[in-house]
Amino acid sequence: MTFKGRTVLAFILLAMFASSIMTLTIVNPSIFAVAGKEGTAAVKSGLTTKDLNKISTTYSLIENKFLSDVDKEKVVNGAINGMLSTLEDPFTVYMDQNEAKQFDESITSSFQGIGAEVSSDDGKVTIVAPIKGSPAEKAGLHAKDVILSVNGEKLDGLTLNQAIMKIRGPKGTQAKLEIVRPGTQDPIQMIVVRDDIDVETVYAEMMSGNIGKIEIRQFSSNTAKRFKDELANLEAKGMKGLIIDVRNDPGGLLSAVVEIVEPFVAKGKPIVKIENRKGEIEATNSQGTGKNYPVTVLINKGSASASEILAGALHDSAGSKLVGETSYGKGTVQVTFEKEMGDGSNIKMTVYKWLTPNGTWIHKKGIAADIPVEQPAYFKVAPLSKKSTLKPDSNSEDVKNLQIMLAGLGLSPDRSDGYFSEKTALSVKAFQRTQNLPITGEVDAETANRLEKAILNEIKDPKNDVQLKAAVQQIQTQMAK
Template sequence: MRRSRFFVFAILAIMATGVFLILDGCSSGDGKSAGKVMSETFPVIDEAYSIIKEKAVYPIDGDRLVEGALRGMADVIGDPYSTYLSEEEAVSHRESLAGERVGIGAEITRSSGRYIIVSPIKGSPAEKAGLQPYDEIVRINGEALGGLTLQDVVKKIRGKEGSALSMTIYRPDLNKHLELKVLREVIPVKTVSAELMEVRGEKFGYIALTMFGDETAEEWKKATDKMIAEGARALVIDVRGNPGGYLRAVGEVAGSLLQDDTVFAYMQNAKGELTPLVVEPSEKFKFDEKLKKMPVVLLQDKGSASASEVLSGAIKDLRRGFIIGQKSFGKGTVQDTTELSNGGEMKLSTHKWLTPKETWIHGKGVDADLVSEQAKLFTEHIRFTTDVYKAGDYHDDIAYAQRLLAGLGYSVQRDDGYFDESTALAVHDFRVANKVEIDSIMDRKFFTKLREKVDAYRKDQANDKQLQVAVGYVHHLLTE
């Protein structure tokens, strides 16, 4: 069953990538005009560079000045998807779409200036080394972490496969510091998860795609082959919270569901010229032909973006399936990434993409055929806190807990972060019901149990309102 993807945690083996649709090649513009502009403006850039280096009271490295100029050029375009990436950022960006990463396999978060282990991934190097939830990372390879950002800490933890990492951690349950060694390993990253579901004798496949990465098409083939072999007669495709990815990956998935020679999208360049993207037999994968005739229901929400919208746009315009959920995000541009001589990359929006009916969904999104609101506990960002709150306090962590308590059915009269009497009673009742030390305060034990209860709620398919609507619709399709 799909777990909620609305996490605020930094995953050491996975870097957040935002909303994106990426071409597989790089395009080039008008080299002559570009060269003319650069030759005219370079003296001005050189002049500013020299003045800053010679006269600025605050010294700054020359490479940083160059990177600042590059970022400025990207920023002035006014497109949030066009940006300059430093060498480190470019590496992280590429890794974010790869099928595996090198790391220790643990989720961490920053809480009150401290870096806390949320949970180690099962079977990961972090779990093998003995890291536990709520362990506070104090030092990495003997260096204290004071003043570092979460991204800085992640950089220190990552490294080459097979290399060792020493960590000093503070374990609150023992009230002591521990020295641990962790061996960095390759952490596989799955973008497709699948489950055979059966409702009143009718079998169908549920397949969730978290993004469209390097290995998505292969994972999709394995999942669909398995579902068909197990007797699935329809598919529920879940792209809720899927931010996008590679165009070729979504092309393979869409192509497996559509007849050959079907236009599933159009690319439009800066001159307005349209290029159709046509379904062709896959050179790499031989998908089961049953997929092209199987009933399809697609689940989407406002977090479904870019490459996800290519799929939903094709399904909608070609009447290949039925879309349930909410209007999608609305990103209709495609980015080319070009390597620069300093090791960085310029990511630039070079094309628009249009649906098969030549609709540009940018800023508009793809409408659901049947609008279905999700239960609030599925859309709440799960946070991690180690602070203690009591009646009379006011904090955003308290507002967060109030919302979760209300979602779990407890009577809370306010959700603005003020710890009032009704909140204290709800906290007390929650602690009693879940066998947490009887009290009326919000502490680590309270927040841990609250998170566990919300996780359990989300794992229960009966609570996923949108999925239940999809299940009912699929059953209707199979029995009509």
């Protein structure tokens, strides 16, 4: 097999956050097929006549002998899902006609939903990242949260696409989620109000000291142009250093990543590499010139796929420093086979790996930050369950989360082990006083809601973003050299 260099990139995309699964996907597989002598695609079929007869006989028995009538399409779809499930690869999925249509729309248009990328980890529907500014982020969903149910319907036994169909919904409707968060014992109940998901992907600002910051929330069809425009605007203003923020960015179009990265990488240096099942590797090399100012990239565990390609490319080929947390770890490439299915359904199958310029496969490992920085504890605190009023002398996970919130608000409870002490009650009273709430020292639903709103405001305040502060310090150090 041979690759066609930059031609390949025109057909590779990382499925955007709206899709059911975060993947690096090739939407025109024919150019990657094994070439024959005449350059035509050669496809090997491993099914013998005996195999086909066995499958056909099984269906015939179901149709004619099973106790009740069956839905033919449901049985056939089940057979396909069964075959793919034996591969034990969460990124290889079958989509029926409705799911395939949803997938196509997610690549080319906006949608309504909660605004979170999810994947299937060991059969569990898991948040990869909530999109910044989305209902999911505002409600307090975090990367690695596992969704158990939606509006009372369990997600066990569903394909990832089927689960997504339940999570998404019309603007203004509620998705009542039951989630499990790493480090917590009991499930958390959360209500997310679905909305239109913002299609704007690039946000830029000039910070003090002529340090520019460009935040990329996803990689869509207009992201590269928006990035170039904002970059040119910052450079025209005299920017001396740049921070690119891809935290909680779950991915998007690879073509956008290449366009964004290329100006920062000197000509001839690799941006990304692709490896096939035979171990053959093809690099996509830059045609850029590089920049004369330092660039730092902000990443966290919600930075996935396209974000990791950007971070790896700038780190390996442009010498950029990475600040924050180890990224998600998604390093495989999928091919879609909609034309081959012939009825509007689609199969998305893992076929390749992608590697960083240095040849590292980051799958399930992520990219480690050069300068590891954890955000304050309250950035990752779980919402309070609100099942009952929290009172002194109680001891629970809820109280522990309460104490983390109070500390984040500067109200200094004396402990953080989950025991509701007298000092914790005094801190609660101090908060209630600032909110004009009844001063009880107990945490009812209203006090809990006010606490969560207050801590979200603290999280959104740039002055509390220690990762950003570390990135600024790194840029200043490089600028001073």
